[in-house]
Amino acid sequence: MTSFASLFRIAGFALLPLLSIGQAHAADTLRVGLIPSEDSQAMIESSKLVLDGLQKQLGMPVEPFVATDYNGIIEALRAGKLDVAYLGPFSYVLAASVADVEAFAVAVTQKTHQSSYKSLIITRKDSGIKDVADLQGHTFAFVDPSSASGHLFPKAGLEKAGYAPEKLFSRVIFSGSHDASILAVANGKVDAAAVADRILAGAVAKDIVKQDDFRVVWTSQPIPESPMVWRKALDPELKKKIAAALAGMKDVPWGDQGQLDGFQKTDDAAYNVVRETAKVLNLDLKGMK
Template sequence: MTIFKRTIASLMTVGALIAYNAGAQAAEECKNPDSLVFSIIPTEETTQELDIYKPLIDKLKEKTGKSVEFFMPTSYASVIEGMVNGWVQIGVHGPNSYVLAKEKDPALEVFATYTKAKGHFQEEGPGYRAVLVVKTGSKFDSIESLKGSVLGLADPASTSGNLLPRMVFGEKVGVGPDLEKYFSKVVYTGGHDQSALAVEEGRVDAAFVATHRLDNVIDRGLAKPEDYKVLWTSDLIPQDPMVYDGKLCEPLKAQIRDAFLTLNEDPASKPFFDGIHSTKFVAMKDSDYDIIRKFVEAEKAAGK
């Protein structure tokens, strides 16, 4: 064998060893915890009855062979921090809070969302809309009539309850993200349900609410569809993303995906899907939320 051939052979052997060691190291570095922590942004469902999540939790336990704990968050930010800091492995975010979380930890991966059943304001499918609602019978009957009124927003990290209103509706009324220039007062209520109730109870004059969250308030008997008048409706927004820690080992991630995407095939899951007014989970990818990133970038550019 010539020196040249021996050199090439040696390099190939070294390259193979490096590749093998890199693969082995990556396999060693992936996470495979004994238990999983699951969390979801504060919604009517989380605060209403945690029992509705039992079929999903049970399916996760079955597919992964691990114990699963439910973390009750206090805000969108607490779910973001839980995942970024690594003590929450599976999270359900809002579209905007997912984008914010992934900026902090690029390893986070979206893998699914749910399709919504048709409701009072919600249309069927894996998307929803933001609606600007006022109380039926109030003096507010147009966007123009709302100038100088009190507006309710859900949470700073909410897509339909803050980001989209500022970046889309704000442009429509000529104030950009500074809704405070159009309304006499802008308050954060803490969630979509609180925004809807604040309108119904007269604590705010108007509020931006996600269609499926507004339906939840109505279905709980806290308000009626006829209590609300819609003055503006957004374009379609992708539903809340299901996200896991991308540092989890690949077989574990596959088991988690399988638990979500096959849950509707289990008759025992019907109470869960009925509880969240959904029909099934569907696969999603990171690029599905690029529309949200455009809003976020526009918001940053505006210095809001």
């Protein structure tokens, strides 16, 4: 059985001792961890208006922290050095298995008005690939070993359909980002790729690629959006204030999700679909001690 810890090692995320991010922070400062989907400064900048709004509503300093990898955020949560964090669906499930944290909110965007998204397998319309069976012997791009929509959900979907990815494709690469996978297909570098629907839609909206150039040959079930999580031990009154502040966060940009229409309530059970996908892939979520 492949452990979730091993998956992180495959992705280049070494499992480290408890992360040191300085001395214990002041009780009147809220420390917020952000998954490193971009470099640290870009991640903080793209979250600035949300963090500023949170600081204003809470009436206390909000200090962002971006680790060098997903595991850094999880370790900081486990050490009690972060109060709140923004995690991906799979990184949340891992965090919940090793740290005393829980999901409490997900972003709802003006673009979709939904708290979920989907993984797509896309190919060029001129490729001759019309369904999953036609992928046999072709080149393929996943995003990253730890990406929910760019690797884990589509891989599980292929296995459920009776295809072994290691035998289905002639060559597989990890592109490093959804945008890179989209461009790899558009430019003929690979024949097909797995990407998030909202990121493809964003690339089309920015006129980076044209929707009519692509064919979707597989679509996943809804994947719960990346959650905001907090330490369970956080002060209950502060939790109420944080949840209320995020719920009212509207008309501000939030990373690659676009303009927000607030954050809606979620809970740990919403991520059971992620745990079920881990079972399909034979991942041991208890593998990290």
